Amino acid sequence: MAGVQMKARFVGGAYDGLELDHDEVNRYGDPWWVPGEPGRLYVFMPPPDQWDGILAGTISPAREELPNGRHAYERVVTPGGVAYRVVSGGS
Secondary structure: OOOOOEEEEEHHHHOOOOOOOHHHHHHOOOOOOOOOOOEEEEEEEOOOOHHHHHHHHHOOHHHHHOOOOEEEEEEEEEEOOOOOOOOEOOO
């Protein structure tokens, strides 16, 4: 199926149950690759109270324009696809 992207599920924390495709994760989150550890990726999601404004385009998801309180998730590959699991100590 060309053009169809699988969704990745967020597990735990403020975004538990949210499903986003790869492009949405890059657009709304702040992905960070871990240097020296190929394939290890964290994504920092904006504060949940900013989510609706980000989706509506009234708030920029750029990290320098958002208040503190981003939620850290680590990408994991599961038998069912990709998931983002909240980092221990995350909300």
